[in-house]
Amino acid sequence: MNKGKPADLLSGPLHVVNVGLESFSEQLKDLGVDVVQVDWSPPAAGDPDLARLLSKLGA
Amino acid sequence: MITVNRVRRAFYLDSVALMRHSRVLAGMDGVAEAAMMMGTPANQAIMREAGLLDMDAASAQGGDLIIGVRADTQAAAEAAVEEAARRLDQASTQITREEEWRPRSIRTAVAAAADTNLALISVPGAFAAAEARKAVRRGLHAMIFSDNVPLDEEISLKQEARDCGLLVMGPDCGTSIINGVPLAFANRVPNGNIAIVGASGTGIQEVSCLIAAADSGVTHAIGVGGRDMTDAVGGLSTIMALDLLEHDSGTDHIVIISKPPSQSVARKVIESVAESSKSFTICFIGAGSLELPPNAQFAGTLKSAALLAVGREPDDLALPTPRIAPKGRExxxxxxxxxxxxxxxxxxxxxxxxxxxxxxxxxxxxxxxxxxxxxxxxxxxxxxxxxxxxxxxxxxxxxxxxxxxxxxxxxxxxxxxxxxxxxxxxxxxxxxxxxxxxxxxxxxxxxxxxxxxxxxxxxxxxxxxxxxxxxxxxxxxxxxxxxxxxxxxxxx
Structure with a gap:
């Protein structure tokens, strides 16, 4: 697990993981920003309540 | 009119791509209306309202994609549905062919790149907080572009992030600029010494662009989400953003933009401002003037916020010559x-x-x-x-x-x-x-x-x-x- 420190965000270069709209990844790539696009699909068979529960359990 | 639906099980495509395809279908001969949407309850309600959903498709789940077409004839509707299927096949082939590696989750992405420091999240609102929580638990700051995130989820997520010293921008955060990098809906503005913290995306855009027009620049613009300065959320992200900026050596002046916040949040924000070593312009749009500490000035509009931030008078912009509007109209x-x-x-x-x-x-x-x-x-x-x-x-x-x-x-x-x-x-x-x-x-x-x-x-x-x-x-x-x-x- 990363040990993020608050200052990391504002003081150094951005390293982005993009989850959702691909156009945001393309925009960042065009600007030379380090970005990884997640191949996302709705978790827990598309059940938001179950997805929420799983995220709280750390899954 | 005929309504035809198809459901593609466990198939995801982002909403912008789906809207682009939907518009092509809607323009086909004999088609009155068409939509392709993920099958969340909110989307199904929209499609039902538009007459684009029959009983069959209503069984779809949030992870399924629904194609809905309303057309003059069965043949026209079927042709549009076929075109939709062809486009979806093409989209999935395109993704498979791309050489670039794509992790299936934030966890995998972070495991492969330990220097990842920000998750940008724009999945449907019902899932966005869960994704942001995964990011926060892996030590990432998060920007949530998605709207329709439940309020209780926003609060618990922001509390958890604050306890880890991490910033959550949003939900419903349309605009941020971090270290000169525009995120989501932002403008390319020069670097400078002014930071912006805003509960409004277009507010941040207008102020940052007017700062640029006045030959100044921006260090960071941090969107906090439209609900952050309400009583319920209590300004959790605003206060976190001000803390981060306090330690940012490149920032000398900070502009805060919001609708008038609740009294308790206004008090917290003003307390943070009073304790800060930086100077501030506080733009609570529509509020009367405020009692502020000596290091802060009040702006009632976005324009005056930008001008005060760069040290000009609030009315210091030349207006073009007025033209005559049609007479007899008011x-x-x-x-x-x-x-x-x-x-x-x-x-x-x-x-x-x-x-x-x-x-x-x-x-x-x-x-x-x-x-x-x-x-x-x-x-x-x-x-x-x-x-x-x-x-x-x-x-x-x-x-x-x-x-x-x-x-x-x-x-x-x-x-x-x-x-x-x-x-x-x-x-x-x-x-x-x-x-x-x-x-x-x-x-x-x-x-x-x-x-x-x-x-x-x-x-x-x-x-x-x-x-x-x-x-x-x-x-x-x-x-x-x-x-x-x-x-x-x-x-x-």
């Missing part, structure tokens, strides 16, 4: 893509003594029930205009029907428009407007617009302004100036 009609720009225009006109109605009224304006004896300012990004449709900053045609109606309304003397450009926005909103205005009659209302953007944006501010000017539009240097100019033209 009303101003504002058609806005930016909610905060709509709010700012309401305040400017109200302060100048006009009676204003709006679908999103600020204190002092009235709800949009009877527009006959008042100026009517419409926020076209509000839910009633955008449910199941893209935001007008992405798809300027959302404004078309209201603009055509205003152009032929004999009570309207001046039409006010905002044109917001930058990353994420439509590639030529001015061209779209100019095309519509070309067909206007000789006695049509005077059209006044402002262009929120910079020369370095993909659309280029001066090119967009020139297109509008060629179509007869009077261009103001800012949104607030456009509203003031509208009244000056009426009074000539």
């Amino acid at each position: 009303r101003i009609r504002g058609l806005f893509s930016g909610g905060t720009l709509c709010a700012e225009a309401q305040i400017v006109l109200s302060n100048l003594g006009r009676q204003v109605v709006s679908n999103a009224p600020v204190p002092g304006a009235m709800a949009d029930t009877d527009a006959k004896d008042a100026d009517r300012l419409i926020d076209l990004g509000a839910d009633e205009y955008t449910q199941g449709r893209p935001h007008p900053m992405i798809d300027p045609s959302v404004r078309d029907a209201e603009l055509k109606a205003a152009l032929t309304d004999s009570s309207v003397a001046v039409i006010l428009l905002d044109v917001v450009i930058g990353f994420g926005a439509h590639d030529d909103p001015a061209g779209h407007l100019a095309h519509l205005l070309d067909g206007a009659q000789g006695d049509a209302p005077l059209v006044i617009a402002s262009v929120t953007g910079t020369e370095d944006d993909p659309q280029c501010r001066s090119s967009q302004a020139a297109k509008l000017e060629r179509a007869g539009v009077l261009i103001a240097p800012s949104n607030a100036d456009a509203a003031a100019l509208a009244l000056a033209c009426l009074n000539r």
Whole structure:
């Protein structure tokens, strides 16, 4: 697990993981920003309540 | 009319891509309406309302994709559904063929790249907080572009992030700039020594662009989400952002932008400001003046916030010469893509003594029930205009029907428009407007617009302004100036 420190965000270069709209990844790539696009699909068979529960359990 | 549905199980495509495909289907012969949406309950309700959902498709789950077509004939509907299927096949092949590796989760992405420090999240709102929580638990800051995130989820997520020393921007955060990098809907502004913390995306865009126009620049612009400064959320992200900026050596001055916050949040923010070593401009749009510590100044509009931040007087911008609006007409009609720009225009006109109605009224304006004896300012990004449709900053045609109606309304003397450009926005909103205005009659209302953007944006501010000017539009240097100019033209 990363040990993020608050200052990391504002003081150094951005390293982005993009989850959702691909156009945001393309925009960042065009600007030379380090970005990884997640191949996302709705978790827990598309059940938001179950997805929420799983995220709280750390899954 | 025939409605035909197909459900593709466990198939995801992002909403912008789906809207692009939907528009092609809607333009096919004999098709009245078409939509492709993920099968969440909210999307199913929208499709049902539009007559695009039959009983069959209602069994779809949130992870399934629904194709809905309403057409004159069965054959036309079937042809459109086939075209949709072909497009989806093509999209999935394209993704498979791409050589670039794509992790299936945030966890895998972080495991492969330990220096990842920000998750940008724009999945459907029902899933966005869960994804953001995964990011926070892996030590990442998060920006949540998605809206419709449940309030209790926002609060618990922000509390958890704060306890880890991490920042959550959003939900419903349209704009941020971190270290000069525009995220989502932002503009390319020069680097400088001014930071912005804002609960409004278009508010951040207008202020950052006006700072750029005044030859200054921005270190960071941190969007906190529209609900952050409410009592319920308690300004969790705003306070975290101010803490981060306090330790940012490049930032000398901080602009805070929000609708008037709750009293308790205003108190917390002002306490943070008083303890800070930086100077501040506080723009609580529509609030009266505030009692502020010596290191802070109050701005009532976005324009005055930008000018005060760069050390100028709030009225220090030259207005173009007013033109004469058609005689015998009294009303101003504002058609806005930016909610905060709509709010700012309401305040400017109200302060100048006009009676204003709006679908999103600020204190002092009235709800949009009877527009006959008042100026009517419409926020076209509000839910009633955008449910199941893209935001007008992405798809300027959302404004078309209201603009055509205003152009032929004999009570309207001046039409006010905002044109917001930058990353994420439509590639030529001015061209779209100019095309519509070309067909206007000789006695049509005077059209006044402002262009929120910079020369370095993909659309280029001066090119967009020139297109509008060629179509007869009077261009103001800012949104607030456009509203003031509208009244000056009426009074000539």
